[in-house]
Amino acid sequence: MNSPKIAIIGLGYVGLPLAVAFAEKYRVIGFDIDQHRVQALKKGTDHTLEVPEAKLLEALQENSSAGLKLTADPEAMREATIFIVTVPTPTDKNRKPVLTPLIEASESIGKLLKDGDIVIYESTVYPGVTEEICVPVLELHSGKTFNKDFFAGYSPERINPGDKLHTVTSILKVTSGSTPEIAKKIDALYASVITAGTHLASSIKVAEAAKVIENSQRDINIAFVNELSKIFRLLDIDTSAVLEAAATKWNFTKYTPGLVGGHCIGVDPYYLAQKALEVGYNPEIILSGRRMNDGMGKYVANEVIKLMLNKEAKVKNGKALVLGITFKENCPDTRNTKAIDVIRELETYNMQVDVCDPWADKAEVKTLFGIDLLTCSEIHSTYDSIVLAVSHQEFLQLDISALKNDKAVVFDVKSFLPTTIIDGRL
Incomplete structure (x- = not known):
């Protein structure tokens, strides 16, 4: 632990910022199965916008004791002594947890494990996954014995995509380990880069549940x-x-209504x-x-239709503009976005729906949803309804009045637009 070599498995919204943070003090191997992602990162391009180009390129300047090496080859992680898993843990169409990425990452690590190595999981799971599902996979593929030959820990990620204030090092980190000694070592490792401090949980299951x-x-x-x-x-x-x-x-805690998507809360x-x-x-x-919360997209769309009918706006074969398709404001992340539910429900009324989002990736949106995304400058039509689904700052610069037909309805999901130009909001 005096000079650990760290492998980060998964270089997305969580793994990349963590890898860059550790690379300031340690030698870090960043691994991702997406070769295109790895090649882009090597050039300093992070499509998640979580790590600035200058900071990423600085981390890639390796030396004898620190720096980040990026790879899509699992064998390149063989020299690591600590493996940190930050792969996604989604749900399927039936809302059941999908642990496949976690299991596959554990299989890859198991083939590389050496005596004394530590495997730390950061992916969101239910209590028991680390020790009851991941560890047996590690044992199977390594031929080694848990808590004798290798050890494990769990330190849940708390990254908030798009948040430039609460970054990885400024968020207090919960840590845990499979033995008291390993727990202290894992806690010390994170404490060496997390300026906000750490909280050592009493067990892996407690950390998972938290x-x-x-x-x-x-x-x-x-x-x-x-x-x-x-x-x-x-x-x-x-x-x-x-x-x-x-x-x-x-003692009143203020929350606001809206669409609840994303890879975490949803x-x-x-x-x-x-x-x-x-x-x-x-x-x-x-x-x-x-x-x-899962039903709010459909609810918003139906409220828009009611308002349109009241104003005698054109519904069937009418045109709608939805502003925003990412799951939250000022962020390019479209994972589990609920804005798509608004779009699909409006389409059931035979409406033509245009979607504008200055943050989302056009190619990604086309692949995921079959939608030809517009930027703000590409809007050249007028609409029978306009729905503000995501409160990107750029939307404040739009001249909403110029985009409306005579009887158009403007609905503000986020209470973001001036009240003088809207017909309804949550």
Whole structure:
């Protein structure tokens, strides 16, 4: 542990910033199965926009004791003594956890393990995955014995995509290890680069559970205000005004209604729910919150249609503009975006839907959704409805009035636009 060589498996929104942070003090091998991703990173290009080009290129300047080496070849990780896994853990179409990337990463690492090596998982999982699923895979492919020949740990990621304030080193890190001694070593390793400090959990399962409830709690809170928004719209009360008034009480926690997507909040509750169901408990509140938030895209679209009918705007064969397709503002991440639910529901009314997003990658959106994305400068039409789905700062520069047909409806999901130009909001 005095001079560890670290391998980071998965160079996405989580793995790349972590690799760059560790590379300031240690020799780091960054591995990703996507060769195009690796080649782009070697040139200093990070499409996630999490690491600036200058900082990435600086990290790639290796020396004898520090620096980042990028590769798509698993064999290049053989000299590593610490392996940190940051691969995605999505759900399938039935909302069931998909652990395939985690298992495949464990298989690759297992073939490289040496005596004394440590494998740390950062991917979001339900309690028990590290020791009950990943470790047996490591043992099988290494032929070695857990907690004798090699060790494990879990330190959940807390990256917030697009957030330039709460970066990887400025977010307190939860750590854990498979033995008390290893736990202290893992904690010391992270503490050496995480300026915000660390919290050593009492066990791997405690650390796994802590991560999965962080986003589940936020999901439930947003589901609550989404339900409030539905109620207050029926009562013709401004939800934003209600929340502003309620927030004047010292112990009121203010959340805002909206579309809840992304790789964390929109996914993590299903991991906890799956484990609860396996042990015979039906997690009513968690799943109820998820149902509420999963249905908000369809709800928004239907509210837009109601407003259009009230204004006698053209619905069938009409034109709609949806502003934003990423899962959150000022970020290129489209994973598990709920803006697509708004788009698809509007299309069921035989509307032609254009989508504008200055942050999303055009090729990625075309591949994932079959949508030809527009930038702000490429909007040359007028529309029967305009839906602000994501609050990108660039949308404040749009002349919304010039984009409207005579009876057009403007709906603001994020309470972002001036109230004088909108017809409805959550």
